[in-house]
Amino acid sequence: MRVLIFLLQRCIQLIALPIYVLSFLGLWDPMCKKAFPYVMSRLARSYNVKLHKEKQQLFSNLKDFAGSSGQISLLEIGSGTGTNFQFYPSGCRVTCTDPNPNFKQYLAKSMAENQHLQFENFVVAPAEDLRLVSDGSVDVVVCTLVLCSVSNVTAVLKEVLRILKPGGAFYFMEHVASPRSSWRYFWQQVCDPTWKYLGDGCSLTRETWKDLEKANFSELKLQHINAPLNWSLVRPHILGYAVK
Numbered sequence: 001m002r003v004l005i006f007l008l009q010r011c012i013q014l015i016a017l018p019i020y021v022l023s024f025l026g027l028w029d030p031m032c033k034k035a036f037p038y039v040m041s042r043l044a045r046s047y048n049v050k051l052h053k054e055k056q057q058l059f060s061n062l063k064d065f066a067g068s069s070g071q072i073s074l075l076e077i078g079s080g081t082g083t084n085f086q087f088y089p090s091g092c093r094v095t096c097t098d099p100n101p102n103f104k105q106y107l108a109k110s111m112a113e114n115q116h117l118q119f120e121n122f123v124v125a126p127a128e129d130l131r132l133v134s135d136g137s138v139d140v141v142v143c144t145l146v147l148c149s150v151s152n153v154t155a156v157l158k159e160v161l162r163i164l165k166p167g168g169a170f171y172f173m174e175h176v177a178s179p180r181s182s183w184r185y186f187w188q189q190v191c192d193p194t195w196k197y198l199g200d201g202c203s204l205t206r207e208t209w210k211d212l213e214k215a216n217f218s219e220l221k222l223q224h225i226n227a228p229l230n231w232s233l234v235r236p237h238i239l240g241y242a243v244k
Helices: 002-015 017-024 028-050 052-058 101-113 153-163 183-198 208-214
Strands: 073-077 093-098 118-124 138-144 164-175 219-226 236-243
Touching (some): 002 017, 002 183, 017 183, 028 052, 052 164, 052 236, 073 153, 153 208, 164 208, 208 236
Parallel strands (some): 073 138
Antiparallel strands (some): 164 236, 219 236
């Protein structure tokens, strides 16, 4: 089976050879960083329509984690084009972070469309290093479709725990690996090396729920679902929240 996966990976890489050549020359990553926000702005609309009910349910209890003032101080990691904003309750004070500054123009559009929120700042920073955010300073951290592409999930979760107030919550929704015995997982392995180039580092084979289970949260509410998406390889999802 491993030999077959290896051979099929090489076939896909041969088809995608121009991308690998551009990457070798150092040209692909800058191109991808500029084009990826535009692509995501299109895909995110469809994603929000298809998982609208799931997102509404996920964020339905955000108010339970409001601070003593009644407001929610919320930081979104990898905020991208701001597709989660519509699901946040009125009055949330939102700080956005993303390692790609090219998202800013799309983020500004979403901010203008969601004036029920108070936008504090946009921080250009990788999820593994949020040093510009103070310890224990936010009520809620949100991260959707981000942990699939970070370089170190464990480091991200440590940062989340650092910046959350005691009793604060981390909300997540991520596509993940299919069960290892499934044919879908077989094809996820086959496509993963090239998928990472196309998806700005996105991996199809991460078992992110295991990282969440190992992190030092006091409580973890996690659900596995099969998302109603056209692409079978990204249908396995987890969603839920964890409490510091």
